[in-house]
Amino acid sequence: MPSSLRERAIGCRDAAAVVAGLDTAAKRRLLHRMADALAADAALVIAANRRDMDAAVANATSGAMLDRLRLDEGRVDAIVGAIREVATLPDPVGVITRRETRPNGIVVERERIPLGVIAMIYEARPNVTADAAALCLMAGNAVILRGGSDAMHSNVAIATALCRALREEGVPESALTLLDDPRRETMVELLQLTDIVDLAIPRGGEGLIRFVAEHARVPVIKHYKGVCHLYVDVDADQDLALRLLMDGKTTRPGVCNALETMLVHRDVAASFLPRAIARLRERGVEVRGDDGVRAVVADVATASEDDYAAEFLDLIIAVRVVDDVEQAIAHIRRYGSDHTEVIATRDEATAERFVHSLRSAVVMVNASSRFSDGGELGLGTEIGISTTRLHAYGPMGAESLTVERFVVRGEGQVRHPA
Template identity: 70%
Template sequence: MSILREQALACVQASRTMAALDTAAKRRLLHAMADQLLFRQGDILQANASDMQAAMAKGTAGAMLDRLRLDPERLQAIAAAVRHVASLEDPVGQVTRREQRADGLRIERQRVPLGVIAMIYEARPNVTADAAALCLYAGNGVILRGGSEAVHSNTAIALALGQALQAQGLDPQAILLIEDLRRETMLELLQLVDIVDLAIPRGGEGLIRFVAEHARVPVIKHYKGVCHLFVDADADQRLALDLLIDGKTSRPGVCNALETLLVDARVAPEFLPKAAAALQARGVRMRGDVASRALVPVLEEATEADYAAEYLDLIIAIRVVEGVDAAIEHIRRHGSDHTEVIASRNPVSIERFIAGLRSAVVMVNASSRFSDGGELGLGAEIGISTTRLHAYGPMGAESLTIERYVVQGTGQTRHPVDA
């Protein structure tokens, strides 16, 4: 038996203990985890500094470096997210449907833990704590396989979380951090069909495609976030400008940042010059189609590839469209089913936009940056699913459970039984 399989089986055993815990015990555990993160702040930040130094020496920059970085404020936010998860309604045991048949059978659907979740991620040490908190609160065990660029940070965070488990008299193997980061070990993990109930990759498109193509276990996928803002002819232009600036510039290296601006042709002559000036003042490079470049000559020429790009940088693609239907068609062709935004005061346009798209999140007169588990009331998120399986959109603790049937009877049989 390989070392990984042996460790994973221990995680399975620990997960059964987690599944049996009541809500109060799980809440105590998560608060203890948050306490340990802050108690060991010095060790965690020192470990992160080592990762940051190594990453910069390799030439890492931009969004990847930003995702890797921890500081006291970010660590406080991670601990707060763990506490927030503990404050949420416990999904385990929730009854989502209840009925009684004429023959007396009582039928319920109730939520139960998935079992063991494999989390595969890169350059995001906060995921170590977020994933552990969400998985454990939902009664699961979790196997964490972080990237080499965050190895010291992940190890320090996992150590703190494991100490919290021990302090609560629980098996620390409910959180398994894989230390062997060779690709062969990840491939072995993705083949453990009798152990791993769900794999969730979180990182760049290359990582997610690798996991999806090599896994034999179920995979939740989210390849990229090509998020659009459509400015309708009836939009409040000041509001639309605020949504554009926040969505593109507040943190361009995240998946809920705007990548494309679509503007109704009827307001483009008025809105686009103002938008371009505001973006340019904030260092954003702009690439536009023929119509938008005619209105704003400083725009670079956009290609079709630009409209499918997740830049994760201060770059935005711009297109002038003929109304809401043309905006919907553009998004259907180039979008990634992540998050779409409409700025409009017209209820007809708004309803057409909502009904015409199947994206995981649709925002009406609100920034794309709210497309986040914490902002949407999940406490934290383990990822964003653009795969239409049991979960779609930002995934919290409830998404780490499944529904099963519990049927209670008094001896009913489907067919008559001869005496």
């Protein structure tokens, strides 16, 4: 068995050629077998996760990280379901996205092909092991998985089930290569393999993603943090805005599409803020506000400049009163992270102004920030979220793991006739 990282990566690259040659039916069959294998091993996966959870609790891991790490029967079922959903998605490989005939008669096509070898680097998210494997394989790629030490037992249990399915379908197990060495030196070595790894996708905290970006020689999809905003406009339906606030902030505060800042139009602050803050406090949310907020609800803690740029990943929210949509847009441009922004308004012109003035990867009109997720947006699941404007922007599904190439068809045309 290959021992060095480079040897294992070469094995993954060789397997990528096999996966790229699978037709759609074979990939769908493989993914369903992977889902079956994971469902069969659910008890083993949960037991392995319990070991990771016990260690995390002993290490005083934060509540947000514990939530990301935890697996139970329902979450394993959801992972199995996500694999099956990916199996039903349109196959992006081989799709002709454009075709035109040039004046000289050559036919120019743009065709989607797999990227090759994807390196996934992630922290306490054991579901990524399965999500990344499913999406990479559906897009004709192989994947190298480097999870964090905090989820190692969970990741190994999940990968063991998935690799059994690969073996049963006659696909090289190295198409899913899980690295069980959590040292950062190993990560750096992986990120230097420019002749093998085609793309690195880090998922985790800002520190991890910056480390990957600073040490990589391979292309990197970056998403540093999710500072997501809700702007409550003067023309908002306040009951609707309150639903968006509570869903976006309190349902799962430790995820990147949770709300971190709320901006409220000055003319509705007096009517909306007391209700909103009371509801937030009922759910244990700490509210930090500016002078405009404190003029309405006096016992709110004072927000600092750092609070408006913070990804709390916790039951904390920063609130500011703004004069109009233009001031809301200016605030988001200054403090935002290009992740997800939400406006609550009944005025279509204001909504369009908000949408087209911001360059964030996802912009919501009267819908919760929690829909900024590959599964909710029809991608089956997601391998990550890109807030860098490369070949993919926003939640990334199987299609984002392919690239377009040119295929030219002719009948003997030459550029320089003899």
